[in-house]
Amino acid sequence: MRFVPTRVHGVIDWIMAPLLIVLPWIFGFAQGGIEMWVPVTLGIVGLIVTFFTDHELGIVRKIPMIGHL
Numbered sequence: 001m002r003f004v005p006t007r008v009h010g011v012i013d014w015i016m017a018p019l020l021i022v023l024p025w026i027f028g029f030a031q032g033g034i035e036m037w038v039p040v041t042l043g044i045v046g047l048i049v050t051f052f053t054d055h056e057l058g059i060v061r062k063i064p065m066i067g068h069l
Contacts, residue, residue, distance in 0.1 A: 049068060
């Protein structure tokens with residue numbers, strides 16, 4: 001059962017991943033510690049996974065949507 005259509009999920013992915021990357025600077029905790037690198041790393045991984053996911057906004061489409069979820 002789908003609660004969120006894959007197109008909407010893709011849009012959320014493409015918005016949230018860059019947001020996670022810049023979050024430490026937005027909220028002022030970008031001092032090089034783990035509190036900075038966790039959201040940055042999650043954002044980078046999110047961009048990579050979204051780039052390769054097989055949905056309407058995926059670019060390469062190698063990861064099935066169920067694997068992405």
